[in-house]
Amino acid sequence: MDKPQIILHIQKPVNYTVFDAKWIPCSAKFVALGNYARGTGALQIYEVSQGDVKIVKDVEKSKAFKCGTFAASSLQNRHLATGDFSGKLQIWNLESLELPVYSAQGHKEIINCIDGVGGLGIGEGAPELVTGSRDGTVKVWDPRQKNDPVATMEPGEGETKRDCWTVAFGDSFSAEDRCVAAGYDNGDIKLFDLRNMALKWETNVKNGVCCLEFDRKDIAMNKLAAATLEAKFHVFDMRTQHPTKGFANVSEKAHKSTVWLTRHLPQNRDVFMTCGGNGSLNLWKYSYPSARSKKDPEGVEMGVAGTVDLLQNVVMSTQPVSSFDWSPDKMGLSVCTSFDQTIRVLISTKLNTL
């Protein structure tokens, strides 16, 4: 009855493969990144206006873009950090897109994923970017330091290099504390503590990890959602780490296809969207258990996972949903892209009543 509705607001076909779309903070505009069939990169800025999207800027760059984020830029600058197919990390000033304001050959192969923290007033501490690449490395960057990453996480000597599919910042509740979660094609999830420069936790969820996201970056780790292949996703309670069992988690089947993405609602951290390989969108709500931790037989604290409930399920496309982004400024407004070369602006209602 009071279920939130997910309604297609605007649909915009484009002539390139869209990999990522991100709302420009403090605006009704979003940027779409992708690659043209000829291998070049597309960077477009659209503005939502009166039930339609108008294209504001459209540039073509030499290398195809895979991912982008505003999260490490100040609200004033709103610089977009992108990772491209050649492994380059670039930062763009959207006002003048001729040349990047920062450029570094970050990886040897395609940058699959990027995340930022410290900008936009979200999270404490220095602005930092993290990139994950097919070359198996995860690198942390500070836009103030040219050319070199400030931290690199890579497999040790002799270990096989796994394709890193996703990275996420979290735990950035003070100037020093910060964590990076990375998911790999073999189902590994690794949590790096940047303060201690150490691996904090690792686990394997059996299926390749397509997406990781903390419900919030700027608080002590609370929840981590992991979307995987084989139509499964996991939500870890990150508050209590057991020395042997690690973090408690709940897993759920969804989409009957690869779960490509999980995206937490900026205005409500317990609500999140998952996007499927069959073009469907599922809206979920996480419910905490009565007690989030308990003592195991030896008296050591261990976490207790909550439950997830499906709120809404809609099919938007016949192709996988490649990206989904909630507007940070307008609750319920979101943009999603899929491999049918279409950008969609969606409206989700009644989110405030949840």
Add this chain to the structure above:
Amino acid sequence: MSKVSKHEEKMINLQTQMRQNQSELQNYLADLDNWESDIKKKEEKLKSGDAGGKGSNLPPVRNTIHKKKLKKKKKEKEVPSDKPRTGKISGFDFRAWDQFDVEKALEEVDKDEGKKETSSSEYETDEEWELERKKHLAGQEKDKGNDFLKRGDIDKAVEAYSKGMDFDPTNAILPANRAMALLKQQKFAAAELDCTTSISLDPMYVKAYLRRATARSSLGKLDEAVADFNRVLDLEPSNKQAKTEIERLQKELKREDEAPVTTTLTEDECGRVKPIYKPPEERSKKPLFRVPIEEIGIETAARPAPSADQSELAKKISAKEKEDFEKLFVSSASSPAGTKIEELTTTKPALVNERRDMAPEDRASDTKKEIPGHDKIKQVTTPVKAQASQPESRLEEQSRSTSRDTKHKSGSESSSATVSGPKVSAASSLAVSSSSERTSSADTEGAEDKLSPPQTSFQFQADFKQLKRKPESFFQYFQAIPPDNYPKLFGQSIDADILTTILKTLALHPEKVDLYSVLHSLTLVKRFSMTAMFLSRKEKQVVSDLIDSISKTGQRPDSELNSLRKAYDL
């Protein structure tokens, strides 16, 4: 009835829900339109820079050097540490509050904020940190370089210092240390340059002056070297090294002022002699003088020996050169080449001995006349002695060969006496000539264990190299080898060079040896015919002369001589 009502109820519910959703959406869309215009205004504001609140105190870049973080923290602490002392008053200390001047305090706060804005802008401190980091890295490279230098890995040390200089071009120690390494590599000019760099960075750095002085003195810039040492003494009056070096260099300078008298003399003859006077230090001296002199020796000694096959013109030239060199070495009489030539020209080797013994004294007395002062003489004589020590071995060899000769004279004279004077050696050579016909294999065998016995072809080759320019001593040496041993000695083949030398040597004193057995034994050496094929016409002439001389004696039947001629391809 109830079913219908249920169904109807459901329908109604659905309808109301749809209507509700519709209205909800309509509301949302209207709201969205408002939001769009709102956000646009907000964005405009943001762009114009009104919406401040930008985090100004960002933490430093992660994982740059630890030092940096420490520095930053200190700075942060320093600022607030002033405030509590002056400003903090307990909330219950009302008397103090009465005296508290609010305006003044506010002013102070304003001032502090102003300071913050101007001085602690993020970029500036970052740059400072970067500098600090680079300096730290430069220090690390310096330590690395010092380690390498200690271990003797000079190339790597130079590399490390260079890296360090890249990191911190303001560090005076790095170029000075690199100069040290370059000095060890004897790259004096580069070392001098580095020292100059170091001095320009730190004009009080004593070591840089010391090293530059060393480099300069090695480069022959004695005046400048002395100036540098004087600078060292200015900075560090007790520096012993500088004191002794200045003394030494000044002597050298004086000597050089007077030296031209002697050097110009020799320069007229041949510029190559000059290096003998130059090197002030032991290590650089040897390579400097050895190389040119050996060249001279090869040229001149090689010519007179094979003069037989030279054209008349060439003979004249070589004769003239020989004369020149004799002149030269009589005047300077200090180089081993000189002794070589004398051995060639004078037929009494022992005389050379005497000459050589005389030579240093001659020179010393020459210089004595020019320069008063005892130290000077030492300096002059020592290099000469150092040079003399080399030919000593050659001389020994020679004296050995003479003593060998006297040996198979069945002790008519004592062998030890031969070396001492010309008289004795003359007697010995006389003895050799008289004994030449009597030389038998048994005799020479007995002598063989005394001389360096050419038992192997290698040994012969080595001896040959030494003796080939001294026909006389080679003759004596060769004579001592029993002809039966030739095939063994020459191994797989006889070198054309050796063969011609032997033939020419034989031609010197054909009467002293059993020519036939020698010539015949030579043909028994493996692949002799091949070597014989390459003999020149003149060399063949020498052989035929030799064979003719045998036939004159009539000791051998003609058939044997003819076969010998055949073997020599005559």
